[in-house]
Amino acid sequence: MVKPVLSVAAMVALAACSGGGSGARDLRNDGSGPNEFLVETYKPLVMPGTLTTLPVPTPGGANRADPTPVANAVAAMGGNPNAAAN
Numbered sequence: 001m002v003k004p005v006l007s008v009a010a011m012v013a014l015a016a017c018s019g020g021g022s023g024a025r026d027l028r029n030d031g032s033g034p035n036e037f038l039v040e041t042y043k044p045l046v047m048p049g050t051l052t053t054l055p056v057p058t059p060g061g062a063n064r065a066d067p068t069p070v071a072n073a074v075a076a077m078g079g080n081p082n083a084a085a086n
Contacts, residue, residue: 040076042066 043065048054063069071081 045065066072068081074083075081
């Protein structure tokens, strides 16, 4: 009795894997959303003339390279960056 039940369960599991749609197996971009494989470009790093002109680090302070990271993330996801709550 156990062998027929396991055989039917194995056939059902294999049939579920062979669906007609490509689903998660297809890595092509169909253009209906953001491309998760796209490399985002950032602002170039700037090196000061002398390292003594650098400001003192402040833990929890503002990010000088990207002053609005939350608004940028909201815009990247297709939302309204002006509605982002910080």
